[in-house]
Structures are given as structure tokens and as C-alpha cells.
Amino acid sequence: MSGQRKSMLSGGIAKQALKDSFMKLNPAVMMKNPVMFVVEVGTFVVLLMVLFPSYFHTEGRIGFNLTVFLILLFTVLFANFAEALAEGRGKAQADTLKKSKKDTTANKIVGGEIKVVSSAELRKGDVVIVSQGEMIPGDGEVMEGLASVDESAITGESAPVIKEAGGDFSSVTGGTRVVSDQIKVMIKSDPGESFLDRMISLVEGAARQKTPNEIALNTLLTTLTLIFLIVVVTLAPIAKHFGISLDIPVLISLLVCLIPTTIGGLLSAIGIAGMDRVTQFNVLAMSGKAVEASGDINTIILDKTGTITFGNRMASQFIPVGGADYTETAYWAAVSSVKDETPEGRSVLELVKKQSMELHPEADGEFIEFKAETRMSGIDLVDGRHVRKGAVDAVKRWVQAQGGSIPADLDMESDKIASEGGTPLAIAVDSRIYGLIHLKDTVKPGMKERFDQLRQMGIKTIMCTGDNPLTAATIAREAGVDDFIAESKPEDKIAVIRREQAEGKLVAMTGDGTNDAPALAQADVGLAMNSGTAAAKEAANMVDLDSDPTKIIEVVAIGKQLLMTRGALTTFSIANDVAKYFAIIPAMFMAAIPEMNVLNVMKLGSPLSAILSALIFNAVIIPLLIPLAMKGVAYKPVSSSHLLSRNLLIFGLGGVIAPFIGIKLIDLVVHLWI
């Protein structure tokens, strides 16, 4: 999506937002924002007084009332414009995505034969063949074969990616194109529920729900509005008691100046813009809640293979143990892998080929698929022999359970591999261990610097891997994570997350495998790699289209920035109402109580110009703050208490001072006219 980034105020978006500002005047829509709804009702009341002056006995004030009406109308329109502008960018992105959601034909396998159908007819569980040059007709998982796929329609990344059966690189997305070879794909989503569909409704904002934080703030703003409403309504009889009659438009102006219209007008724009910033980093957030939670993250759990390392674990060497010979070890390694469709399994056969060995491994028997729980794979041959390869501790236990013994040199050899950061797999036939396979993997570049950055932000990183403790320790050191947990099964990953959550911490998890899915769902922020399995992407509440786990740093920064922006503008909004009391209250009472003039610290021209100036300032501050609401306040990775005090100073003090200056300046102009 990087190619589709739009500047904030591109002409088309602004024009559409202008139109939408009027559409949003619909009271049914407006009601969702109680602060601005009160302003709208006030606008309508003043309009009635302008239209029917004889009925309200306001013939003498038509000019003033008309001005109040226009300023109020613009206040509402400005707030609507802010929201529409924030929504506009998402809509533009959605339009581009919709273009890649074309109906294509699919080669569906029906009863062993290929039948050409429309992609719209495909259902979960259907199997299709996709060949070079063809569009993948729906989300699914590769069952057979290997192909390079151009995913630029979704990721904006032009280099094709390899998709292969088994393992963590098997998921494909509808609307992407196969550029070489052929794959057999099992469809995993029904029409309308695909990744692209979800993406479109996300960027369009159709799926946007208010976050708990937003709801809480909205409740606070509504309560404040109600309190000021009661204050203003009771003001009229009190004033009457002192022989002062207050005009309804003046009371409405006072009310609008007192209620928190600045934040009320910008609140949803801030939220939408935050989601949008995440999307610009090529991360899809399924909810605003996830983005906000990432701003408060204390701990990040990462898996190793495919997240911290590249994840293409490749067999690089066979190591016989216990006196077995090399060919024998390689032979059983091959037998255990003939039907293992994982990248690890295939790499064993490739290594055999590369070493030009003519092994002809037996393949008659029942295939034992690799599982994260057993951490082994293999075959039960028809002649009754059981062949296994897998994590050393798992194979050791399996052999011991059959009364076998462990070769004396096994641990030494496997530790050697592990201390280099490799993954050792033991090979066994029934009760005998023949040797080891050395699986190599590399740490992605730049990890250490990125984890240092997280540490500066006060975030702890824990690597959770199914691999053995020594390999885990080596990779952990190389990547620079704070802590690691080895030999972890899927339920162990969840347990770690629950433990941290029980201590009151907010936890993020990044992962790519099916075995990571439960943990991704348990975490407060689950970031799945786009390269990963469908199960992982389904369980997560964010997907990184670039499959870069350290992207969590940007997401955390955006989350923090979102929370700070909202806090800063709320502070500003409430603070900036103070000056308006000093403009309007003296203006209202000056005629009857001349002593009130001591409150007229701004020395405003006349009571009427004072009211209009305060009201104009109240309106124009909204569009003036739109750029800040959309861009967010500046964020640096320093402690949050430091940031809080700095923001209070800038936006609190600034909020008090700015309107004194602004209202005075406006009054100088307005006073010339009235």
C-alpha cells in the first residue's frame, strides 16, 4: 500500500470532505457526538429566531442573531470537516484496494477434474490449481508445490515472495498473482470474508468502533456538557431576579463557549488519523483498541524462527553419533523426511541431493506429520520399523520410552550445533539414535539496534521458542532480547503472556506460525507476519504486510502518540474555555452590574463584540488544530512522566493564554463593524 499514500490535503479528498461536512449535519449522525449535537441544536434554535423574529420578539436583533447563527453553523461544519478529512484518506485507499478485488476465474478441482468457475463461487474447503501468470482466486493455504507470488497489490512490495506447502510460509492471499510455477491451494475463506474484504472495510472505516478510552472520554465530555447546560439554563431565572433579561442567542453562545467543543470536534479525527498512520507503516490494525493498547505495552513476546530469524531453517550437515556411519545417518534422515512437506523436511532431501548421495530412501508406510506439540516427524514403515527426526530432547525421550540408550557423544555434538545458533534434529530408528541434522538459520539484520530502542522505551522483550535452550540462548544473545524461554509449546507461550498480564502488564506478541495463533489471540496486541500462516493472521489483531517483527516499535510509538494527542487536545480544549468566561460573563451582566467590568480584562470593545469574538475564536480553533490532530503531537522515546509534564505545560498553559490573545485580536476587527 506504500505506493498509494496520499498527502493530507490532496484536492480530491478535501473536496469530498467538504461535501461530507454537510451530509454529517443529519441529526441522526450528529447525535453520536453529544458535544457537537448540543451546538447543532443551539444553531437550529437561533435559526428559528432569525426566521421568525416577530414570534420571538427579536426584530431588533436580526443582524446579531444571524451572525451568531452563521458562526455556530461553521463551528459544527468545521468539526464535521475534521472527521470527514480523516476518513477521506482511508476511503481513497479503499478505492485502490477495490480495484485489485476483481472477479477472476478459478481452476477448481471437482472429482479429480479441473472445472473453470468464477472466483465468487469459491467456498471454504474448495481446492484450486493456480499456474504462472494467474491470479490467486481467494485466500488459502498451499497444499502442494512451490511458487513465487507477486503480492504488490496488497503489500506495495514489488519483489515476489516464495509460497510453499507446509511450514509457516504457506498462506496465500486472494488478488495476488503467481509469477512462476504452479501451486495447489485450499481455499480458506467464504466470499466477502477475505483478507482483502477485511482490509477494505478497515481502511474505509466501516469497521471502526469507538475504543474504551474514547468512550470514557466521550462520557466525560458529555457530563461536562450537561453540567454547563444546567448552569446556563439556571442562569436566566437568576439574572431575571436581578432585573437583567438575557437573550436566548447570548445564552446559547455562552453555552457553546463553555462546553468542550475543541476536543468534541476533533476527537474522532484523532482516532481515525491514528489508525491511518499505522496503515501507512503497512500494518493493518483490526481495531483502534489494538493501536491504543500498543501505546501502553510493557512486554513484547516474539517467536524466534521466522520472526527474529529469517525462518528458512535449512539442513546443512549430517553428524553421525554412537559409532553410526555417515551414509547410514543420511539415509535415515532422508527416510524420515520423504513425506515431510515442511521447509525443514524438504531441505534434508535437498542436502542429500547436494552431496550427490544415491540413497533411494524407503517411503512405504504411514507418515507422521510434524507437530509443535511432539516436535518430531517421521514415518512408520510397513516392515514395522519406526523412523523419527525431531528436537533432541523429544527424540531422546521417545527412544528411552522404548528401552533404548542414548549415545555418549550425542549431547556434545548437539550442543556444538546449538552454541552456533543452529537447530539440531536427532534421527532415530526404534530404540537407536543414529545422528544429527544441523539446521541453519540466520538472525535478520538490525535486530539488536531495534531491541535497544525498545529497551529505551521501557519495554521488555522475551523470545519464546520451541527450540532447545542452547540454540535459544545463542540467538537471544545475537539478537539482543532481554530474556528467552526455550522448548516452549503453544500453551507455554500463552502461559508466559498470562503471567505477565496477571502482573498488570500489557503484552504484545509477534509471531507467524500456527502454533503462535493461541498466544497471538491472548495478547493485548497480536502482530502477525503477513508471510505467516492463515491461522496466525486470523488470531492476531494486527498484520504486518512487510513481515518485519520490529515494526512493533513504530506501532508502539503511534499508539503512544495517539494517546498523547488526545490528552493534549483535551487539556487544551478545557483550558481554552477559561478565557471565554472572561469575555462573555462581563458582557452579559455589564449593563446591570457595572462592577462586572473588572472581569473584562481583555478590554473588549462592546458586550456584543465580546460575545461574537469569543464565539468566532471558539469556531476557528477547530480547523486550526486539524493538522495537529491528524499528524499527532511530537513523540520521542523518553519516559512517559516527562512527556506528560511537558504536554501539560505546553497545552495547558498554551490553552489558557492563546484565547486571550486570539479573542482580543478578533475583537479589534469585529468592533469596527458593530
Ligand SMILES: Nc1ncnc2c1ncn2[C@@H]1O[C@H](COP(=O)(O)OP(=O)(O)OP(=O)(O)O)[C@@H](O)[C@H]1O
Ligand atoms: N519438520 C520437522 N521435523 C521434525 N522436527 C522439527 C521439524 N521442524 C521443527 N522441528 C523441531 O521442533 C522444534 C519446534 O519447532 P517449531 O517450529 O514448533 O518451533 P517454534 O516454536 O515455531 O519456533 P519459534 O518459536 O522459534 O518459531 C524445533 O526447534 C525443531 O527442533
Ligand SMILES: [K+]
Ligand atoms: K468551547
Ligand SMILES: [Mg+2]
Ligand atoms: Mg514459529
